Amino acid sequence: MKNFLISALVFCLLTGCKAESGPKTLTIMAHDSFKVSDEVLAAFEEDNNVNVEILLSGDAGSMVNKAVLAKGAPLADILFGIDNTLLSRALDEGLFEAYESPLLADIPDSFELDPTYGALPVDYGDVCLNYEIAYFENNGLDVPGTLEDLLRPEYRGLLTVENPATSSPGLAFLFATIGHFGEDGYLDFWQGLVANQVSVVNDWETAYYTEFSQWGGPDPLVVSYGSSPPFEVIFAETPIDSPPTAAITSDGACFRQIEFAGILTGTNNRELAEAWIDFMLSTQFQEDIPLNMFVFPVNSRAALQPEFVQYLAVPENPVVLDPADIAANREDWIRAWTETVLR
Amino acid sequence: MNSLRKSFWGFAFAVPILFLALFYFYPLAGIFSISFSGAAGTTAWLRFAGSPGLWGVVGFTFWQATLSTLLTLVLGLPGAYLLSHYDFRGKTFFRALTAVPFVMPTLVVAAAFNALLGPTGWANTVLMDLFSLQTPPIAFVRTFSAILTAHVFYNLTIVLRLVGDFWGRLDPRLTQAARTLGASRWEAFLRITAPLLFPAVLAAALLVFIFDFSSFAVVLILGGPRFSTIETEIFYQATGLGDLPVAAVLSLIQLICTLVLTSIYARLSAKTARPLKQRAENRPLVRLPAPVSIRGFVHRLVIGTILLLTTLPLAALAARSIVNLSPERTRTGTLERGLTPVFYETLLESGATAGAGRAAAVSLGYAGTTVGLALLFGLPTAWVLARKKTSIYARWIDPLLMLPLGTSAVTLGLGFIVTLNRPPLDLRTSPFLVPLAHTLVAFPFVVRSMSPALASIQPRLRQAAALLGASPWQVVRMVDLPLVGRAAAVAAAFAFSISLGEFGATALVTRPEYQTIPTVIYRLLGRPGALNYGQALALSTILMLLTLIAMLVIERFRVEGGEF
Numbered sequence: 001m002k003n004f005l006i007s008a009l010v011f012c013l014l015t016g017c018k019a020e021s022g023p024k025t026l027t028i029m030a031h032d033s034f035k036v037s038d039e040v041l042a043a044f045e046e047d048n049n050v051n052v053e054i055l056l057s058g059d060a061g062s063m064v065n066k067a068v069l070a071k072g073a074p075l076a077d078i079l080f081g082i083d084n085t086l087l088s089r090a091l092d093e094g095l096f097e098a099y100e101s102p103l104l105a106d107i108p109d110s111f112e113l114d115p116t117y118g119a120l121p122v123d124y125g126d127v128c129l130n131y132e133i134a135y136f137e138n139n140g141l142d143v144p145g146t147l148e149d150l151l152r153p154e155y156r157g158l159l160t161v162e163n164p165a166t167s168s169p170g171l172a173f174l175f176a177t178i179g180h181f182g183e184d185g186y187l188d189f190w191q192g193l194v195a196n197q198v199s200v201v202n203d204w205e206t207a208y209y210t211e212f213s214q215w216g217g218p219d220p221l222v223v224s225y226g227s228s229p230p231f232e233v234i235f236a237e238t239p240i241d242s243p244p245t246a247a248i249t250s251d252g253a254c255f256r257q258i259e260f261a262g263i264l265t266g267t268n269n270r271e272l273a274e275a276w277i278d279f280m281l282s283t284q285f286q287e288d289i290p291l292n293m294f295v296f297p298v299n300s301r302a303a304l305q306p307e308f309v310q311y312l313a314v315p316e317n318p319v320v321l322d323p324a325d326i327a328a329n330r331e332d333w334i335r336a337w338t339e340t341v342l343r
Numbered sequence: 344m345n346s347l348r349k350s351f352w353g354f355a356f357a358v359p360i361l362f363l364a365l366f367y368f369y370p371l372a373g374i375f376s377i378s379f380s381g382a383a384g385t386t387a388w389l390r391f392a393g394s395p396g397l398w399g400v401v402g403f404t405f406w407q408a409t410l411s412t413l414l415t416l417v418l419g420l421p422g423a424y425l426l427s428h429y430d431f432r433g434k435t436f437f438r439a440l441t442a443v444p445f446v447m448p449t450l451v452v453a454a455a456f457n458a459l460l461g462p463t464g465w466a467n468t469v470l471m472d473l474f475s476l477q478t479p480p481i482a483f484v485r486t487f488s489a490i491l492t493a494h495v496f497y498n499l500t501i502v503l504r505l506v507g508d509f510w511g512r513l514d515p516r517l518t519q520a521a522r523t524l525g526a527s528r529w530e531a532f533l534r535i536t537a538p539l540l541f542p543a544v545l546a547a548a549l550l551v552f553i554f555d556f557s558s559f560a561v562v563l564i565l566g567g568p569r570f571s572t573i574e575t576e577i578f579y580q581a582t583g584l585g586d587l588p589v590a591a592v593l594s595l596i597q598l599i600c601t602l603v604l605t606s607i608y609a610r611l612s613a614k615t616a617r618p619l620k621q622r623a624e625n626r627p628l629v630r631l632p633a634p635v636s637i638r639g640f641v642h643r644l645v646i647g648t649i650l651l652l653t654t655l656p657l658a659a660l661a662a663r664s665i666v667n668l669s670p671e672r673t674r675t676g677t678l679e680r681g682l683t684p685v686f687y688e689t690l691l692e693s694g695a696t697a698g699a700g701r702a703a704a705v706s707l708g709y710a711g712t713t714v715g716l717a718l719l720f721g722l723p724t725a726w727v728l729a730r731k732k733t734s735i736y737a738r739w740i741d742p743l744l745m746l747p748l749g750t751s752a753v754t755l756g757l758g759f760i761v762t763l764n765r766p767p768l769d770l771r772t773s774p775f776l777v778p779l780a781h782t783l784v785a786f787p788f789v790v791r792s793m794s795p796a797l798a799s800i801q802p803r804l805r806q807a808a809a810l811l812g813a814s815p816w817q818v819v820r821m822v823d824l825p826l827v828g829r830a831a832a833v834a835a836a837f838a839f840s841i842s843l844g845e846f847g848a849t850a851l852v853t854r855p856e857y858q859t860i861p862t863v864i865y866r867l868l869g870r871p872g873a874l875n876y877g878q879a880l881a882l883s884t885i886l887m888l889l890t891l892i893a894m895l896v897i898e899r900f901r902v903e904g905g906e907f
Binding site for chain 2: 032033058059061062065066069089163164165166200201202203204205206208209210215216217218224225227228231232234235236237238294330331334335342
C-alpha cells in the first residue's frame with residue numbers, strides 16, 4: 001500500500017500540485033486549427049509581461065461543448081474560434097463578457113454579428129465549390145456557373161460533397177443551399193443532386209484527397225474552400241505559376257464562415273484578456289493569420305501575401321445566415337438532409 | 344513477514360481498482376449525470392426506443408463486428424499455428440511487420456487502400472487497361488467489404504500474437520503422447536490441442552470483437568455516410584445534432600454489451616483454463632515443409648495472404664510518399680509520375696513542420712511511459728486474476744477491466760473535461776493525461792496476454808518454493824517472472840503500439856507542444872496542397888518504420904527473455 005501512496009504522491013507533485021510563480025498566465029481556449037507564429041506570440045507576452053497558455057480543445061463544435069460544460073468555472077480566459085454556425089448557442093448560454101474593442105473601427109460591419117460585443121470577429125473563410133481546371137479543358141466542358149447548373153445532365157456523377165453532420169465544410173455548403181434556395185427549396189435541390197449521382201463522404205480529407213480528380217480521384221468538382229486554389233500554389237510540390245484548381249464564387253454558391261473570439265464569463269484576468277482581444281484584432285496578428293490558420297483577416301488594414309491577392313477568389317455575395325436562425329434549425333436541417341440524401 | 348505478505352496483496356488488489364475508479368468510472372459518472380439531468384435527459388431512453396433507425400444501428404454494429412471477428416480468426420489462427428510451429432526465413436521480420444498496421448492512423452490507411460483499390464487505384468487501372476473496360480471493375484471504397492477488410496487488417500496481429508505465443512508454449516509431448524497411443528493427427532488436435540488452446544483463442548476473439556464493435560474511424564472514413572455503428576452514431580448525436588442524452592444512452596448500451604460479453608468470456612475461460620506444464624523456452628521449431636508438398640503449399644499460401652494483406656497497403660503508402668504527386672500531364676492526357684525526395688526534404692527543413700522531430704520524440708516518450716504504467720498496473724492485476732481465479736474479486740475485476748475498450752472515446756473525453764478539471768486532479772493540461780488514457784486501453788491487453796501464461800503455471804511450483812521458505816515476492820521473482828518473461832514482452836509490444844498509433848485520446852491533449860506523430864499527420868492532411876499531403880504520407884511512412892524498428896527490438900528482447 002505504501003508504494004502506491006508514494007507513487008500517487010509523486011504523480012500529484014508532477015501534475016496538479018505545481019506552485020504558481022513568475023508572470024501571470026493568460027489561457028486561450030482554441031480549436032485544433034489555432035496556430036500563431038512564435039515571434040508574434042512572444043511579442044505579446046513581452047509587451048504585457050504575461051505567459052500565454054494555449055488550450056487546444058478539439059474541433060470548434062467540441063470546443064463549444066466543453067466551454068458550455070465548464071460554464072461558471074471557465075477553462076480559460078479567452079475562447080477563440082467559435083464560428084457563426086455555433087455562435088448563437090454560446091451567446092444564449094452567456095459564455096462571453098462584453099468588450100467593445102477600439103479596433104472594431106477597422107473591421108467592416110458585415111462581420112460584426114454580435115451586437116452585444118460578447119463575440120468579436122477575428123477571421124473569415126468561404127466554403128465554395130472547387131474544380132480541377134484541366135478536367136474541364138480536356139473534356140471541352142463548361143464550368144458550372146451556379147448551383148442550379150449542377151443539376152444539368154452533363155455534370156452527372158462529377159460532384160463530391162461532405163456529410164454536414166460530420167464535416168464543417170459539408171455543413172457550410174448545406175447552409176449555402178438553404179440561403180440560396182430558401183427553406184422551402186433546398187431539399188428539392190438536394191433531391192436533384194442525388195438524382196444526378198452526387199457522392200457523399202464523411203470528411204473533407206476524403207473528399208479532397210481521395211475523390212477530387214486533382215488528387216487522383218474520379219470527381220472534378222468538390223466542396224472545399226475559396227482559399228484552396230492559392231494554397232495549391234503556396235504548397236505546391238514544385239513551384240508553379242498558377243493554381244491547378246479554381247473556386248466557383250457566383251452569388252449564393254459560397255457560405256461565409258466567420259470566426260470570433262470572446263472573453264469568457266468569470267475570468268480573473270479581465271485586463272489582460274482585453275489586451276489579448278485587441279492584439280488579435282491588430283494588424284500584427286491579423287497578417288499572421290492566413291499562413292497559419294488558412295483563413296483571412298477581417299481587419300481591412302491587414303496586408304495579404306501576393307499569392308492571395310492574385311488567386312484568392314472572394315465571392316461578392318456569399319450566403320450569410322442569421323446565427324439565431326442557424327441555432328434554431330441546425331439539427332432539423334441536418335436531420336432533413338440525412339433523410340433526403342442518405343436514406 | 345506477515346505484514347509484508349499483507350502489503351503485497353493490498354498492493355496487487357488495490358492498484359487496478361483505484362486506477363479504474365479515478366480515471367474511468369469517475370469521469371464516466373460525471374458525464375452521464377450531466378447528460379441525464381433535465382427534461383431532455385429523462386426522455387432520452389424513450390427517444391431511443393422509439394427510433395427504428397437507432398435499433399438498426401445496434402444490429403448493424405453486432406453484425407459487422409461478428410463477421411469481422413470471424414474473418415480475423417479464419418486468417419489469424421492458421422497464421423498463429425505457423426508462427427508457433429515452424430521456422431522460416433524472415434520470420435522475426437514477418438512477426439514485426441504484422442504488428443505495424445495496428446498503429447497506423449485510419450485516414451492514412453484509407454488513403455493507402457484507396458491507392459490500391461479505389462476507382463483510380465492501381466488494381467482498377469490495371470484491370471481497365473487489360474480488358475479495355477470503361478468503368479472500374481472493383482468497387483471497394485465505401486462498401487461493407489472495405490469495413491471488413493480494414494478490420495482484419497488492423498486486428499490480425501492480436502490473434503497472431505495472443506494465440507501464437509500461447510500455442511508455442513504448449514508442451515508438444517501431450518500431443519506426441521496422444522499420437523503414440525494411436526490418435527490420428529486430427530484427433531490429437533481436437534481432443535488435446537484445441538481444448539488447451541481454447542482460452543487463448545477466446546481471449547483474442549473477445550479483444551478483436553470489442554475493437555470491431557466500438558470501431559469509429561474505419562466505419563466513418565472507409566465505410567462512408569451510409570454505414571453507422573454505435574460509436575459513429577454517438578459522434579453524430581453528440582456533435583452533429585447536439586443531443587448529448589441520446590449519445591449517453593448509446594454509450595451506455597455499448598458499455599452494457601461489452602460488460603455482458605466479457606462476463607460470458609470470463610465464465611467460459613474460467614471453466615476451460617487448466618494448469619498445464621508450461622515451457623519457458625519455445626517448442627522446438629521445424630522448417631516449413633517443401634513447397635511442392637500440399638502442406639508446404641498451403642503453409643506458404645497462408646503466410647503469403649497475411650503478407651499481402653498487411654504489406655500491400657503499407658507499401659502503397661510508402662510508395663506514394665516518394666512519388667511525384669503533381670505529375671505533368673503529357674499531351675495524350677496520361678500522367679507521368681517520377682520519384683521525388685521533396686516531401687522528406689521539406690519535412691526536415693521547413694520551419695513550419697520542425698515539429699515533426701519533436702512529435703516523434705513526444706510519441707516515443709508517451710509510448711515508453713505507457714509501457715511502464717501498463718506493466719506496473721497490469722502485472723499485479725494479471726497475477727491476482729491468475730492466482731485467485733475463483734474469488735469474487737477476480738470475477739468482477741476481469742470484466743471491469745475490459746470496459747474502457749468498449750467505451751465511446753467521445754463520451755469518455757467529455758467526461759474527463761467535466762471531472763478531472765480541479766486541483767488536485769487538474770489533468771486538462773497535464774502531459775500525463777495521454778499516457779494515462781493509453782494505459783487504460785493497454786491495460787486489458789497486458790492482462791490478457793499475461794494471465795493465461797500465469798494461470799497455467801503449475802501451483803506446485805509455487806507451493807514448493809513457498810515450502811522452501813520463499814516470501815511471496817520471492818515466489819513471484821523466482822517462479823512466475825521467468826515463466827512469463829515472454830508474455831510480458833508481448834504485453835509490452837501491445838502497450839507500445841497502442842500508444843504510438845492512438846489518436847482519439849491524443850486529440851484531447853490541449854498543449855500544442857505535446858503533439859504526437861498521429862496528430863501532426865492529421866493536421867497536415869487537413870490542408871490543401873501537394874506538399875502538405877505528401878508530408879503527411881512521408882510522416883506516416885516514418886511512423887511505420889519507427890513501429891517496425893520498435894517491434895524488432897521487442898522481438899529480440901522476447902527471444903532473449905525466453906532463455907532464462
